[in-house]
Amino acid sequence: MLKEFDFDKVDKRFDSFKRSELGEQLDQLQRIVQGLKIPVLILVDGWESSGKGAIIKDLTRELDPRYVRVEVFEKANDIEKAHPASWRFWQKIPSNQEIVVYDRSFYYHVFNHDKKNQKKLDQRVRELSELEKTLIDNGTIVIKLFLNITQKNQKKRIQELEKSSRAKLLLSDEDYQQNEDYEKYQDWFDQVLDATDQKYSPWHIIGAEDRKLASKTALGIVIEEINNGMERIIQMRQQEESVSRDREKTYRLLEEVDLTQTISDEAYEEELQPLQEEAAELVYQCYSEDIPIVLAFEGMDAAGKGGAIKRLTRYIDPRSYKIYGINAPDSVEDTFHYLWRFQKELPKDGEMVIFDRSWYGRVLVERVEGFAPERDWERAYDEINQMERTLYDHNTAIMKFFLYIDSNEQERRFQDRMEEPAKNYKITAEDWRNRDKTPQYIEAMNEMLKRTDTDYAPWYIVASNQKKYARIQVLKHFIAYLKEHLSQ
Amino acid sequence: MLKEFDFDKVDKRFDSFKRSELGEQLDQLQRIVQGLKIPVLILVDGWESSGKGAIIKDLTRELDPRYVRVEVFEKANDIEKAHPASWRFWQKIPSNQEIVVYDRSFYYHVFNHDKKNQKKLDQRVRELSELEKTLIDNGTIVIKLFLNITQKNQKKRIQELEKSSRAKLLLSDEDYQQNEDYEKYQDWFDQVLDATDQKYSPWHIIGAEDRKLASKTALGIVIEEINNGMERIIQMRQQEESVSRDREKTYRLLEEVDLTQTISDEAYEEELQPLQEEAAELVYQCYSEDIPIVLAFEGMDAAGKGGAIKRLTRYIDPRSYKIYGINAPDSVEDTFHYLWRFQKELPKDGEMVIFDRSWYGRVLVERVEGFAPERDWERAYDEINQMERTLYDHNTAIMKFFLYIDSNEQERRFQDRMEEPAKNYKITAEDWRNRDKTPQYIEAMNEMLKRTDTDYAPWYIVASNQKKYARIQVLKHFIAYLKEHLSQ
Numbered sequence: 021m022l023k024e025f026d027f028d029k030v031d032k033r034f035d036s037f038k039r040s041e042l043g044e045q046l047d048q049l050q051r052i053v054q055g056l057k058i059p060v061l062i063l064v065d066g067w068e069s070s071g072k073g074a075i076i077k078d079l080t081r082e083l084d085p086r087y088v089r090v091e092v093f094e095k096a097n098d099i100e101k102a103h104p105a106s107w108r109f110w111q112k113i114p115s116n117q118e119i120v121v122y123d124r125s126f127y128y129h130v131f132n133h134d135k136k137n138q139k140k141l142d143q144r145v146r147e148l149s150e151l152e153k154t155l156i157d158n159g160t161i162v163i164k165l166f167l168n169i170t171q172k173n174q175k176k177r178i179q180e181l182e183k184s185s186r187a188k189l190l191l192s193d194e195d196y197q198q199n200e201d202y203e204k205y206q207d208w209f210d211q212v213l214d215a216t217d218q219k220y221s222p223w224h225i226i227g228a229e230d231r232k233l234a235s236k237t238a239l240g241i242v243i244e245e246i247n248n249g250m251e252r253i254i255q256m257r258q259q260e261e262s263v264s265r266d267r268e269k270t271y272r273l274l275e276e277v278d279l280t281q282t283i284s285d286e287a288y289e290e291e292l293q294p295l296q297e298e299a300a301e302l303v304y305q306c307y308s309e310d311i312p313i314v315l316a317f318e319g320m321d322a323a324g325k326g327g328a329i330k331r332l333t334r335y336i337d338p339r340s341y342k343i344y345g346i347n348a349p350d351s352v353e354d355t356f357h358y359l360w361r362f363q364k365e366l367p368k369d370g371e372m373v374i375f376d377r378s379w380y381g382r383v384l385v386e387r388v389e390g391f392a393p394e395r396d397w398e399r400a401y402d403e404i405n406q407m408e409r410t411l412y413d414h415n416t417a418i419m420k421f422f423l424y425i426d427s428n429e430q431e432r433r434f435q436d437r438m439e440e441p442a443k444n445y446k447i448t449a450e451d452w453r454n455r456d457k458t459p460q461y462i463e464a465m466n467e468m469l470k471r472t473d474t475d476y477a478p479w480y481i482v483a484s485n486q487k488k489y490a491r492i493q494v495l496k497h498f499i500a501y502l503k504e505h506l507s508q
Numbered sequence: 509m510l511k512e513f514d515f516d517k518v519d520k521r522f523d524s525f526k527r528s529e530l531g532e533q534l535d536q537l538q539r540i541v542q543g544l545k546i547p548v549l550i551l552v553d554g555w556e557s558s559g560k561g562a563i564i565k566d567l568t569r570e571l572d573p574r575y576v577r578v579e580v581f582e583k584a585n586d587i588e589k590a591h592p593a594s595w596r597f598w599q600k601i602p603s604n605q606e607i608v609v610y611d612r613s614f615y616y617h618v619f620n621h622d623k624k625n626q627k628k629l630d631q632r633v634r635e636l637s638e639l640e641k642t643l644i645d646n647g648t649i650v651i652k653l654f655l656n657i658t659q660k661n662q663k664k665r666i667q668e669l670e671k672s673s674r675a676k677l678l679l680s681d682e683d684y685q686q687n688e689d690y691e692k693y694q695d696w697f698d699q700v701l702d703a704t705d706q707k708y709s710p711w712h713i714i715g716a717e718d719r720k721l722a723s724k725t726a727l728g729i730v731i732e733e734i735n736n737g738m739e740r741i742i743q744m745r746q747q748e749e750s751v752s753r754d755r756e757k758t759y760r761l762l763e764e765v766d767l768t769q770t771i772s773d774e775a776y777e778e779e780l781q782p783l784q785e786e787a788a789e790l791v792y793q794c795y796s797e798d799i800p801i802v803l804a805f806e807g808m809d810a811a812g813k814g815g816a817i818k819r820l821t822r823y824i825d826p827r828s829y830k831i832y833g834i835n836a837p838d839s840v841e842d843t844f845h846y847l848w849r850f851q852k853e854l855p856k857d858g859e860m861v862i863f864d865r866s867w868y869g870r871v872l873v874e875r876v877e878g879f880a881p882e883r884d885w886e887r888a889y890d891e892i893n894q895m896e897r898t899l900y901d902h903n904t905a906i907m908k909f910f911l912y913i914d915s916n917e918q919e920r921r922f923q924d925r926m927e928e929p930a931k932n933y934k935i936t937a938e939d940w941r942n943r944d945k946t947p948q949y950i951e952a953m954n955e956m957l958k959r960t961d962t963d964y965a966p967w968y969i970v971a972s973n974q975k976k977y978a979r980i981q982v983l984k985h986f987i988a989y990l991k992e993h994l995s996q
Contacts, residue, residue: 086832189795338578339561344574345574487959
């Protein structure tokens with residue numbers, strides 16, 4: 021891409037416009053995409069000293085500053101390093117009200133730092149490309165710009181910058197290294213650009229020798245791409261649901277679960293505390309070894325998730341974990357990609373986070389209640405697997421528990437809750453309503469348990485008709501999994 | 509407090525209970541305070557090796573884990589250091605659904621690190637005490653526990669911990685230092701405890717030699733204090749509004765503003781760009797010198813805040829600032845102290861944040877529309893002054909602009925907006941409704957401009973009947989203020 025770039029034939033389509041005209045056009049577009057609730061993400065990457073700052077200034081200058089954000093990604097800080105590579109980009113994605121410009125693309129680190137370990141590099145590129153794809157699939161317009169300059173021009177700019185009063189801040193070792201080893205870098209950039217150039221999201225290489233023209237070209241491309249993106253997204257939204265999906269296929273995991281399994285009161289009393297202590301000790305070990313832990317609890321209403329979590333955490337140092345009870349997204353969360361609110365809460369290295377209900381809502385309640393169209397929840401199985409794989413690749417211990425009870429037991433528990441004053445806050449009309457949809461929920465649960473059961477993040481289905489049995493099973497699996505994970 | 513503490517006469521009121529009984533009582537209370545929407549914050553501080561971890565475990569064990577959070581405060585990280593001392597505690601305050609336990613109190617740093625610079629120390633204690641007080645005044649229950657042990661017992665515990673497999677993590681230099689210089693530390697702790705012991709928020713010194721008894725006592729005190737707190741808050745909420753307030757006093761700043769001031773088109777064209785460039789240069793200097801900048805824009809509807817902000821920021825590197833347009837709090841923000849959503853967005857050192865409308869909503873729209881009761885907005889003048897002083901003490905450049913137009917000019921602009929398609933999204937029925945309350949708004953604005961005009965964060969009232977004049981004035985003040993601030 022860079023090697024074949026002809027600086028004598030740069031894109032001049034937008035040269036006849038004024039920058040302020042293009043800026044105002046973009047400002048109008050901004051209000052349109054905002055009205056359509058389409059988030060826009062512009063990634064600006066390129067050579068050092070290629071003028072990214074000036075281009076970003078021109079891109080944003082005419083926009084309503086309340087709906088545009090510029091996010092700078094430099095070397096990852098300590099908190100960012102204690103998460104997967106994609107995490108810090110997830111934190112700053114645009115809401116459906118915003119145009120967000122990233123100074124540096126997702127691939128900045130790959131461009132500049134990852135040359136040695138090919139396996140790690142492939143993994144990182146895959147992870148970041150998955151982030152890009154899921155944003156696009158879920159209706160974000162993503163635009164990738166790369167500013168290209170020649171070795172000679174780069175040198176000239178560095179020399180100019182050296183004279184500036186801001187030289188210390190504007191120039192770093194990287195500028196000099198790139199210029200010295202220009203061809204080596206060019207070769208490497210091309211590899212990364214090739215690997216991350218997608219039909220649905222191409223790189224736009226902008227010849228940045230002429231600063232003014234480069235700005236106009238950047239503005240022009242952004243305007244074009246927003247127009248294209250709007251068309252794509254509006255079409256997508258209007259389309260009849262026509263996803264390729266084998267509707268006949270049924271999954272039957274749950275009906276094979278032996279719900280008669282129980283434990284005696286004596287055995288429970290005897291086993292509980294030692295298991296709790298062992299669980300606490302293992303969490304402590306993970307803390308010492310900087311291993312993050314993610315737990316997701318799903319299950320039927322009244323299956324005993326809360327009780328199981330309480331028993332599991334009893335001896336674990338409360339300073340080392342957090343529990344998030346997941347409800348419907350609030351008004352802010354609703355303006356972001358559906359995984360954003362979970363990404364926000366993921367543990368850093370050494371921490372444990374327990375989700376009481378989780379991102380699986382996408383393929384359960386959102387599917388059954390029709391909150392998400394079929395094409396969206398159908399795609400979510402892959403998206404979720406990718407997210408979990410990313411966590412696993414970052415050495416996260418990830419466990420998913422599904423607490424299963426049959427319909428009779430559920431009805432009994434609902435009745436109990438109704439009758440017991442201390443518990444009846446736990447039961448609402450909605451719980452009863454959901455029961456009417458049990459067959460659809462069971463179908464969705466079965467499909468989820470099948471399609472998101474992976475080597476790196478397996479489901480553990482817990483027969484929960486007897487609460488005590490379920491609690492012991494959760495503890496035992498937790499312990500077995502962590503032991504295995506720690507021994508790797 | 510510590511020196512006179514008699515370990516032979518520790519509090520035994522709760523000794524006859526089981527820990528689990530007290531825990532369950534607390535669990536019941538949790539649901540009650542949650543129903544009443546009262547946030548609870550428990551600060552656990554004390555000597556090293558005094559058993560804070562175990563006590564926090566016992567405090568939280570029986571609670572519904574979805575509504576309890578434990579936050580650990582150790583040495584401040586880089587991001588925390590780049591903000592005022594109170595900032596990191598602000599980030600983690602409880603919502604009105606939660607009980608939150610802080611491992612270490614607000615005063616941890618003062619207990620352990622601030623012995624040399626008396627002035628800085630006083631400032632820090634004042635800042636943190638103000639945080640504590642505003643939480644309490646706004647209806648949070650704050651409970652402060654300090655775990656006390658003798659020198660001999662501390663030594664014994666350190667020796668026990670040395671044998672543990674977790675010794676490396678559980679013991680630090682501080683443990684040994686405190687034990688070696690026990691009396692010196694005791695003396696110092698007493699000074700800090702005295703300085704931060706308040707009638708409305710006393711320290712509870714808990715003798716922690718007997719671990720079990722200490723846990724029971726902590727649980728018992730927390731239960732007592734939540735009960736006391738609920739009573740106080742319910743009373744406060746039911747009270748007739750009876751704040752001491754001089755209702756006759758009127759402030760007349762705005763009517764003295766000379767709204768006839770204008771600038772010619774030629775002078776505007778000539779002055780604008782050089783001022784914009786100078787503003788950009790000064791922001792750059794602040795960035796180089798790690799000085800944070802906070803701007804608040806208030807003013808009449810249609811006074812031209814957005815346009816002034818756009819002109820001000822035109823040449824400023826968009827990577828160095830963020831703009832927040834402030835609307836009514838969303839459903840999450842609404843569950844927190846009213847300043848929390850602003851605290852979240854404050855700049856770290858070297859960054860600039862512009863608030864388009866701000867925390868002054870408390871004494872403007874919330875006052876006039878009755879969203880906050882009189883006792884709350886009356887107190888807010890002080891709370892806001894304190895917050896701004898804290899920023900100033902952290903070397904923040906803080907500027908507040910009030911854009912003033914008269915009623916005729918406002919009506920003219922409303923009409924314009926109605927008629928111009930590109931602008932009519934800017935005008936709503938609410939804007940017209942607000943006009944009916946102009947006298948009340950003017951009164952509230954006058955009082956705000958008077959009572960929150962401080963040396964450290966002065967108001968700058970901008971005559972804005974002519975937009976161009978207003979924009980130039982904002983730029984000029986911005987430049988003058990930053991020059992002055994940079995020269996200090």
